[in-house]
Amino acid sequence: MAMNEVLSEIDFRFLSIDGKFPERIDSLNPEASARRYYRATYPDGATKILCKDKVFQHDFQEVGHFLEHHGFKVPKIYKTDVFNKLMLLSDEGNSDLSSIQEDAEYRNFLVKSLELLVSLQKTRPEPPVSTREFDYEKLNFENKFTFSSYINFSEMFKLKTKLRPEVVFFLEESSGFLAEYKEKVFCHRDFHARNIMLSPSGELTLIDFQDARMGTPFYDLSSLLYDAYRPIPFAMRQGLFLLFLNLSGNRFSKPKECYYLQCLQRSYKALGSYFMLVAEKKQDKYRKSMLNCLDNLLEIVQVGLFPDQLFLFFHLLKKELSENPMFLEKI
Known part of the structure; x- marks a missing residue:
């Protein structure tokens, strides 16, 4: 060049x-x-x-x-x-975990990644990580970000689906629970397949960790298991969740409740990022990730037994996007 x-x-x-x-x-x-x-x-x-x-x-x-x-x-x-x-x-090469196409092989690397995550969570963080956390203010800022990004996005594609107050309220409540959760650990904050580099010898290298902060043990787990860049089957995800609890020595309270609320909050924030990347930054490659993310949210809402209003919003939005020629033309 x-x-x-x-x-x-x-x-x-x-x-x-x-x-x-x-x-x-x-x-x-x-x-x-x-x-x-x-x-x-x-x-x-x-x-x-x-x-x-x-x-x-x-x-x-x-x-x-x-x-x-x-x-x-x-x-x-x-x-x-x-x-x-x-x-x-x-130079850590060009391959990250998302480059592994085959599910069985990918699962082996997810197991390695979970072992890595459990070790990370056992460290005793120091500043700057220990001095900042996913508190209510930070989590709710992420919720508001998705809300405002959706307004721009829905105007751009002339969408009829409305993000209703009940959805906003439930996410605020979830943020309250997650912020109050007592057991806070080291969170990478963006622990997904594209931030775990894979060397030719099969070694894993972490990147993009500069925003690490304290959070629930399930924040990074939800990023990895509900990764919109690299979807995995439901049964595989459930098995890996149980493996994580096992590897952690089942030391966390209310694990299922916290896990699904964290998955909801994390994927909702990711959805907001895709709204912004597509509408404001014109990065069309994230349109497909948005649909994957909506699939993830539909699963989370059903398995987590969350209110119908959430299911309706994600379902109607996915349906509307799947029938929107302007959205589909650049997918």
Whole structure:
């Protein structure tokens, strides 16, 4: 690529290792984030990842250091430039867990991921993680985000389905329960298949953990088992939930109640992100994830025995989107 297209001379100078500069630099596809990533290939064939941000990610550095100290595999940080908001990281490859097509093989890696999660939850978090949590304010902020994103999204596609006050009220109540839940643990906050990198030797590397905070033991679990990027069958999900409880030594109170409320809250927040990504950011690749997410929510509402108004909203919205030519044309 042309160097000047996205990288300044400062960026390029930062990429020098032992006086050697990269021979080529490739822009990587960013996830739904303002951060930009580039793969730099050096004359000896070695590759590194340049991360260029709007603000320097001190939390990525600190949380990464904490995780590494506790034996978790995370990208190595070679050098940083706080002023220019640059970081040079180890290259963890192109494969993440969502690249595994076959369910039986994927299940094996989900079991490994659950073992990882249980170990994570046994750590004693330090700042910045220990000083912030999914309290009522944070959880309800996520609920409100989905509500406002839906208003924009429904206007864009001229939808008739209304997000009713009963739904909003039930999610507020759920947030209250989750915020009050006594057993708070380390939460990665985005623990899904695309944030777990897979090395050729089958090693798992965690990425995108800079926003980690304290939360219920079921927050990260719900992200993984109800992952809209990589759906799994119902029976497999149920089995993995029981395995998680087992691996955790059944140490959590009201596990089922908390799990399904957390799944509801987490997937509802994800739905809001998809509304925003499609309507405001024009990222059409998330249209399919939105339908998967609605399927997840329909399952959660039924298995969790939640009010009919929730089922109705998700059901009618999915039906309306499935018949909306404007929505379907870019799926």
